[in-house]
Amino acid sequence: MSIRAKLAELGVALPDAPKPLAAYVPAVRVGNLIYSSGQLPLLNGALVSGGKGKVGLSVTKEEAKAAARQCAINALAAMAACVGDVENIERIVKLTVFVASESGFSEQPFVANGASEFFQEVFGENGRHARSAVGVAELPMSASVEVEAIGVAKP
Amino acid sequence: MSIRAKLAELGVALPDAPKPLAAYVPAVRVGNLIYSSGQLPLLNGALVSGGKGKVGLSVTKEEAKAAARQCAINALAAMAACVGDVENIERIVKLTVFVASESGFSEQPFVANGASEFFQEVFGENGRHARSAVGVAELPMSASVEVEAIGVAKP
Amino acid sequence: MSIRAKLAELGVALPDAPKPLAAYVPAVRVGNLIYSSGQLPLLNGALVSGGKGKVGLSVTKEEAKAAARQCAINALAAMAACVGDVENIERIVKLTVFVASESGFSEQPFVANGASEFFQEVFGENGRHARSAVGVAELPMSASVEVEAIGVAKP
Numbered sequence: 001m002s003i004r005a006k007l008a009e010l011g012v013a014l015p016d017a018p019k020p021l022a023a024y025v026p027a028v029r030v031g032n033l034i035y036s037s038g039q040l041p042l043l044n045g046a047l048v049s050g051g052k053g054k055v056g057l058s059v060t061k062e063e064a065k066a067a068a069r070q071c072a073i074n075a076l077a078a079m080a081a082c083v084g085d086v087e088n089i090e091r092i093v094k095l096t097v098f099v100a101s102e103s104g105f106s107e108q109p110f111v112a113n114g115a116s117e118f119f120q121e122v123f124g125e126n127g128r129h130a131r132s133a134v135g136v137a138e139l140p141m142s143a144s145v146e147v148e149a150i151g152v153a154k155p
Numbered sequence: 156m157s158i159r160a161k162l163a164e165l166g167v168a169l170p171d172a173p174k175p176l177a178a179y180v181p182a183v184r185v186g187n188l189i190y191s192s193g194q195l196p197l198l199n200g201a202l203v204s205g206g207k208g209k210v211g212l213s214v215t216k217e218e219a220k221a222a223a224r225q226c227a228i229n230a231l232a233a234m235a236a237c238v239g240d241v242e243n244i245e246r247i248v249k250l251t252v253f254v255a256s257e258s259g260f261s262e263q264p265f266v267a268n269g270a271s272e273f274f275q276e277v278f279g280e281n282g283r284h285a286r287s288a289v290g291v292a293e294l295p296m297s298a299s300v301e302v303e304a305i306g307v308a309k310p
Numbered sequence: 311m312s313i314r315a316k317l318a319e320l321g322v323a324l325p326d327a328p329k330p331l332a333a334y335v336p337a338v339r340v341g342n343l344i345y346s347s348g349q350l351p352l353l354n355g356a357l358v359s360g361g362k363g364k365v366g367l368s369v370t371k372e373e374a375k376a377a378a379r380q381c382a383i384n385a386l387a388a389m390a391a392c393v394g395d396v397e398n399i400e401r402i403v404k405l406t407v408f409v410a411s412e413s414g415f416s417e418q419p420f421v422a423n424g425a426s427e428f429f430q431e432v433f434g435e436n437g438r439h440a441r442s443a444v445g446v447a448e449l450p451m452s453a454s455v456e457v458e459a460i461g462v463a464k465p
Contacts, residue, residue, distance in 0.1 A: 023423055023426035023427045023429075023430045023438070024405070024426045024438065024439050024440065024441040025438050025439065025440060026440070027440055028403045028404065028438070028439055028440045030342075030343070030401075030403045030462055031341075031342070035403055035404045035440040035460070036440055037440040037441050037442060038441065038442030038443065038444065096442070098442075098444045100445075136444050136445055136446055136447075137411050137413070137445045137446055137447045138409075138411040138413070138414070138415055138416055138418070138444075138445030139416065139418070139444060139445060140416055140417070140418050140419050140443060140444075140445075141416055142414075142416040143416075146442065146444060148440075148442045
């Protein structure tokens with residue numbers, strides 16, 4: 001099944017390619033590696049519900065997990081735009097998931113699974129990746145989660 | 156000297172390969188690069204002494220340095236399982252060390268040396284790597300330290 | 311224009327190559343990728359003004375942006391030493407910017423632009439990179455910002 005068909009089956013519409021920003025870009029390819037920028041849980045320009053605040057206080061872990069999925073969707077869109085088409089992405093090799101964490105919240109892996117499971121749903125065996133999940137003090141726009149991805153382009 | 160002999164000399168027993176987890180895996184190879192997942196200071200399924208809590212408060216920097224070494228052992232085990240044998244790892248190129256830090260604790264490099272020195276002991280010149288060490292708010296399982304590594308496989 | 315000429319035009323003097331440290335090194339090359347270690351806003355061995363403290367409290371975002379530029383200069387010096395000459399660096403592909411953030415400070419992208427804009431000024435189109443910017447609890451030496459870079463060497 002194509003990646004596009006899989007996304008359609010999951011009911012996921014990839015957003016338009018994020019616009020290139022002043023001094024950095026949404027994703028860069030070097031050789032076959034594709035580095036995405038850190039992605040926030042933005043949808044149509046605004047943070048999704050549960051996408052803002054510190055997890056364990058104003059945001060529940062379930063809400064943050066859903067926000068992490070949105071970050072992953074945006075990371076996929078950034079990588080797809082970089083290589084011209086989502087079908088040109090062969091696999092996902094590494095995620096780093098930063099979770100804005102209230103003191104005492106230590107379930108970053110639960111939150112990060114929102115991103116990891118998305119990539120596995122879309123890419124199957126090729127979506128299985130290495131991952132780090134850590135709890136940080138603050139994120140841009142007071143987001144609850146930020147995800148960066150490294151993918152591999154088809155040769 | 157083989158890596159295995161060097162580990163024996165150091166009295167380090169590599170743990171069994173970590174089990175593949177639901178949506179991500181302990182390490183992934185792409186080309187000759189091996190990306191490990193972030194590793195916690197686990198030994199036989201439990202955090203080691205000094206492996207839990209914030210450094211500078213409930214955990215001393217010396218304890219955290221020892222915990223960082225355990226993280227590095229686990230990262231090596233993950234990379235070894237990924238490429239079939241620890242002897243198939245040629246060198247270590249990059250570490251990122253996340254230290255759960257009490258406010259005002261700024262000796263993350265001291266802690267990170269626990270991981271860096273381990274890799275240099277095992278790989279010698281090939282163990283010299285680039286590194287970032289940062290102090291984060293919280294880590295999974297309330298661990299005191301988390302280490303991710305990038306290695307290079309023999310061709 | 312050469313990189314060296316561009317640096318001169320910007321009035322930037324690359325510092326001497328950082329000395330190799332005990333257990334890790336300022337930068338490592340593998341294939342054409344160059345990984346820098348995390349760099350602090352050091353100038354002549356001391357943190358620059360605005361290079362120490364938490365952003366949003368003792369350090370303003372404008373000061374931290376200037377500090378991030380100094381981190382980027384140091385990262386460029388580290389990569390240049392690794393490949394023998396700054397002219398051997400072809401492009402910059404990825405930055406990770408860690409900002410020591412007071413609770414409630416969420417303008418990490420503003421701070422990170424200090425590093426991103428430097429690389430774009432020096433490398434032009436080849437300086438456009440992917441980037442993550444996150445707010446962390448503490449950094450080594452109580453620095454306000456730390457920047458790590460991945461570059462590409464000329465073949």
